[in-house]
Structure formats: structure tokens, C-alpha cells
Amino acid sequence: MDDRVILRVGAKILIPFILIFALYVQFHGDYGPGGGFQAGVIFAAAFVLYALIYGLGNVVRVLPPKAAYVCGALGVSIFVGVGFVTMALGGGFLDYGVLAHDPAHGQHYGILGVELGVLITVFGVMVALFYAFAGRRRIEP
Amino acid sequence: MSGMLGMVNYWAVIVLMMVGFYTLIARGNLVKKLIGLNIFQTAVIMMYVSFGKITGATAPILIQSGDHGGGGAEHVVYSNPIPHVLMLTAIVVGVATLSVGLSLVVRINEAYGTVDEDEINRKDNGL
Amino acid sequence: MTGVVTAVLFAMLAITGIAVTRMRDLFAAVMLAGIYSLVSAGLFVVMDAVDVAFTEAAVGAGISTVLMLGALALVGHKEAEPKRRPVLPLFVVVLTGGILVYGTSQIPPFGAPDNPAHLHVAPYYLEESDHDMGHIPNVVTSVLASYRGYDTMGETAVIFTAMVGVLLLLARGPLPRRVFHQGEWITVRPGTTREELEATLHEGDTEEAHDG
Structure with missing residues (x-):
């Protein structure tokens, strides 16, 4: 592992751009291809790359498994929470029009919140799945 | 696009579907079965996306009237976005179910020491 | 082209x-x-x-x-090397494929703009999205997050459930009371972890691992 300099340096250069690209995909999803699902997977891919190059022990210090599990649950809560907020404001469940004075603006805020929830869930779940498989030792029969 | 030619696309998708189906039922290795299931799933998604395609149309991202030097935005035909929405989520759910399947395979391997279907059946019946 | x-x-x-x-x-x-x-x-x-x-x-x-x-x-x-010739699977696959190809004779041709799938809900989304949503040109996003938000909420819950399932199957932690290991059920004391069980199993058939 020590002499794989190209992989280590290459990963170090790539990872920030992968994270930025994930955020671009997330927030540009309204205007072009992209959205919460893709952005969550790309965000998780950065952590998977880090784990593949630097080892699982190092990535767990950056993002503990518990944090990934919490992300998985938090995203669903945000999604459902947006629905309850619209209900509290007098609309139907997930009826974003009531979030702002102008219904079109309300739709904008609602879609933003919902996509954020999807991003966080997908990111947390993908990282947790990777940890679950990579963290297990092989048992020789 | 009429008659036979309009169907070739569907037939190609069915061929891919059957390749996945064959891998699923003919091979004994459980990981191989999951790969076959994945191929099958991609083919089904392709079938749905084919239903949404309109010849000569463009991707369902609205062209604003100012984008292309004005004019023409009203005459653009877009493909059907509904299959895209449904299949987009289906892909992500597919990887989630795949991971559940793989974790079951890992546990089977730990319990039986093999992931081959015939071996597992033999160990079950031979006990 | x-x-x-x-x-x-x-x-x-x-x-x-x-x-x-x-x-x-x-x-x-x-x-x-x-x-x-x-x-x-x-x-x-x-x-x-x-x-x-x-x-x-x-x-x-x-x-x-x-x-x-x-x-x-x-x-x-x-x-492993396949033990028998795959005659039956091949027959099943060819039969199923044949039935599916026969079924395509009933579905509308590929790419025709007047297919039934394009006539009902999709035109509404494509025409009204700009008005309903403000400036969101990607219709897929607006349908995914707003028009069909319930669907997407369900899908998000499904992948969360998948994570829970995988963690139940693979994550470390205390084992359940009965464990299926190499073809037989073993009863373990509550609170035993995988590592402890493996250690006792590798020592040989000690009383601790088989106390049930």
C-alpha cells in the first residue's frame, strides 16, 4: 500500500472534485439531468474511493458507520417532514404550493427540500451498504 | 417506423431479457444468479424507456423560448417523461435489493461454506 | 443514423x-x-x-x-463447472422469449407519437409543468419530486428499509440466541459476539458453544 503513490495522490486530487460535482448534480437537477438520487450516489462514491485507496480504517474516522446510518434515517425524515410542514400550513401532504406566497415559489422550495432528503438518504444508505460488505472478514470454511 | 421495423427494438430488449433469465435459472452459483437478475432488470428498464420514446423527439427538458435565438420552442416534441421517472427510482431500488440479496449470499456462504446451489441442496438433504 | x-x-x-x-x-x-x-x-x-x-x-x-x-x-x-447440460433452462428461456415476442404483436409500434402511453397524463406534465412549477425546465425532476412525490417518498423508504435489512444480516453485534453455523443450529448465550463464538468454535467442541 505504501508505494502506490499515483493512486494516493490521484485520489486526493479527485475526491474534492467528485464532492463538488455531486453538489452540482444536486442543485442543477432542476435545469438539466440530475437530482437527489444521482447526487447521493456520486457523493457516496467519493467515500468509497477514499476507502478503496486509503483503507476502511481511515474512512471510518472521517465518517463513522453510525453517522451513515443516521443519514439514511434523516433523509427519509426530511422528506416526510416536508410533507407534514405543508400539512401544518394548510395544504395537503406534499402539496408544496403553500410554502410561499407564490405557489410556483413554494413548489421550488418543496422540491429543494425533498431532493435534499433523497440526497441524504441515498448517500447514507450507499455508504452504509459499502461499510457492511467491506467491514466483514472472510470466514474460511 | 411501421410494421416489422417498429418491433425490432422490443425484440432486441426481449433477447437481453432472456439472456438475464437464462443466467438466473441455468447457473448454480448464487452470485451469478444475482448478476443475471441485474441484467434482466436492466432489460426491463430498457423496455419501459422504449415505451416512452417518440421518434424525432428530444429529452424532456423544456427548451426556454429565449434559449435558441427565439422561436421554435413551441414546436419541439418531448419524449414521455413518466417512464423515465419511474425507472430512475427503480434503478436505485434495484441496487438496494441487490445488496440485500448479496448479503443473504454472504450469510449462506458462512453457514454452508459454499454458494453453489447444488452443493447447498446436497448438504441440506444429506444431513 | x-x-x-x-x-x-x-x-x-x-x-x-x-x-x-x-x-x-x-x-x-x-x-x-x-x-x-x-x-x-x-x-x-x-x-x-x-x-x-x-x-x-x-x-x-x-x-x-x-x-x-x-x-x-x-x-x-x-x-463450479456446470454438471449437466442446460437443456431444460434453454427450453424454458426460448419458450418464454417466444411468448414475449408473440406478445409484442399487440403493442403499438416503437416511437409512434400517437401511442396510448403518450396521450393521457404525459402531455399535461409537459405543458403545465412550466406554469405550475415556475422555472424548472427538467420535467423529470418536477414529476419526480412534486407531481409524483408520494412515489418518490415510497422509494426512499424502500432503500432505507434495504439498509436496515443488510445491517441486520451483516452488521457486527451480539448474535441472536440460535445461530445456524455450517449446517447445524447452535444455541449461544445472550450477548455473545461473532468473534467470541468463532474463538470457541475454533478451540474445538467445548461446552460453551454447545450448551443447548
Whole structure:
């Protein structure tokens, strides 16, 4: 592992751009291809790359498994929470029009919140799945 | 696009579907079965996306009237976005179910020491 | 022109798929499955489904390949030689394919703008999205998050549930009271971890592991 300099340096250069690209995909999803699902997977891919190059022990210090599990649950809560907020404001469940004075603006805020929830869930779940498989030792029969 | 030619696309998708189906039922290795299931799933998604395609149309991202030097935005035909929405989520759910399947395979391997279907059946019946 | 591209991509997909089926080394099969996903993403772009293509390239070619490799590291990557000739599976597959091809004679032709699928809800989304949503040109996003938000909420819950399932199966922690290990049920004391159980099993048949 020590002499794989190209992989280590290459990963170090790539990872920030992968994270930025994930955020671009997330927030540009309204205007072009992209959205919460893709952005969550790309965000998780950065952590998977880090784990593949630097080892699982190092990535767990950056993002503990518990944090990934919490992300998985938090995203669903945000999604459902947006629905309850619209209900509290007098609309139907997930009826974003009531979030702002102008219904079109309300739709904008609602879609933003919902996509954020999807991003966080997908990111947390993908990282947790990777940890679950990579963290297990092989048992020789 | 009429008659036979309009169907070739569907037939190609069915061929891919059957390749996945064959891998699923003919091979004994459980990981191989999951790969076959994945191929099958991609083919089904392709079938749905084919239903949404309109010849000569463009991707369902609205062209604003100012984008292309004005004019023409009203005459653009877009493909059907509904299959895209449904299949987009289906892909992500597919990887989630795949991971559940793989974790079951890992546990089977730990319990039986093999992931081959015939071996597992033999160990079950031979006990 | 589009027809040629589609035909080439379909041919590549068929070749990759058959190679996956025939490949005995699972490591190579998993990598080929990744290539299959990437090529199918190209096909989705040709069919105007850019969002689906993006997802397939990120998920199918990226994450599922990594997960399968992680599983292969745990179960080994050699597939046993098939013991019998696959006559029955081949028959079933050809029969099913034949029935499906027969079924296509009833569905409307590929790409026709007056197919029933394009007449009902989709035009509403395409025409009213700009008015309902303000400036969101990507109709797929507005349908996904707003018009069909319930669907997406369900899908998010499904992947969360999948995570819970995988963690129940694979995560470390105290074992349940009865464990199926190498073909027999073993009763363990509450609070035993995997490592402790393995240590006792490797010591031999001690009383602790078999006290049930």
C-alpha cells in the first residue's frame, strides 16, 4: 500500500472534485439531468474511493458507520417532514404550493427540500451498504 | 417506423431479457444468479424507456423560448417523461435489493461454506 | 443514423450479456456486468432518457459493481463447472422469449407519437409543468419530486428499509440466541459476539458453544 503513490495522490486530487460535482448534480437537477438520487450516489462514491485507496480504517474516522446510518434515517425524515410542514400550513401532504406566497415559489422550495432528503438518504444508505460488505472478514470454511 | 421495423427494438430488449433469465435459472452459483437478475432488470428498464420514446423527439427538458435565438420552442416534441421517472427510482431500488440479496449470499456462504446451489441442496438433504 | 447507433449498442449489450453468462470467473463476470450497465446507459441517452442514463451510469456501473466485488471478496470468485447440460433452462428461456415476442404483436409500434402511453397524463406534465412549477425546465425532476412525490417518498423508504435489512444480516453485534453455523443450529448465550463464538468454535467442541 505504501508505494502506490499515483493512486494516493490521484485520489486526493479527485475526491474534492467528485464532492463538488455531486453538489452540482444536486442543485442543477432542476435545469438539466440530475437530482437527489444521482447526487447521493456520486457523493457516496467519493467515500468509497477514499476507502478503496486509503483503507476502511481511515474512512471510518472521517465518517463513522453510525453517522451513515443516521443519514439514511434523516433523509427519509426530511422528506416526510416536508410533507407534514405543508400539512401544518394548510395544504395537503406534499402539496408544496403553500410554502410561499407564490405557489410556483413554494413548489421550488418543496422540491429543494425533498431532493435534499433523497440526497441524504441515498448517500447514507450507499455508504452504509459499502461499510457492511467491506467491514466483514472472510470466514474460511 | 411501421410494421416489422417498429418491433425490432422490443425484440432486441426481449433477447437481453432472456439472456438475464437464462443466467438466473441455468447457473448454480448464487452470485451469478444475482448478476443475471441485474441484467434482466436492466432489460426491463430498457423496455419501459422504449415505451416512452417518440421518434424525432428530444429529452424532456423544456427548451426556454429565449434559449435558441427565439422561436421554435413551441414546436419541439418531448419524449414521455413518466417512464423515465419511474425507472430512475427503480434503478436505485434495484441496487438496494441487490445488496440485500448479496448479503443473504454472504450469510449462506458462512453457514454452508459454499454458494453453489447444488452443493447447498446436497448438504441440506444429506444431513 | 439513430437506428445504426441503437443497433450497435444492442449488439454490444447482447455480446456482453452472453459473455457474462459464459464466464466462469466471477470477477470477470462482475466487471463485464459493469460494462453492460455503462453501455445500457448509452442506449438510454439515445432513447432520450438522460436522467435514467445518468442514474444507470452512477448506480449500475459504479455502486453495484463495488458491492458485488465486496461480496466476491467474502464468497470467492470461482464458479463450479456446470454438471449437466442446460437443456431444460434453454427450453424454458426460448419458450418464454417466444411468448414475449408473440406478445409484442399487440403493442403499438416503437416511437409512434400517437401511442396510448403518450396521450393521457404525459402531455399535461409537459405543458403545465412550466406554469405550475415556475422555472424548472427538467420535467423529470418536477414529476419526480412534486407531481409524483408520494412515489418518490415510497422509494426512499424502500432503500432505507434495504439498509436496515443488510445491517441486520451483516452488521457486527451480539448474535441472536440460535445461530445456524455450517449446517447445524447452535444455541449461544445472550450477548455473545461473532468473534467470541468463532474463538470457541475454533478451540474445538467445548461446552460453551454447545450448551443447548
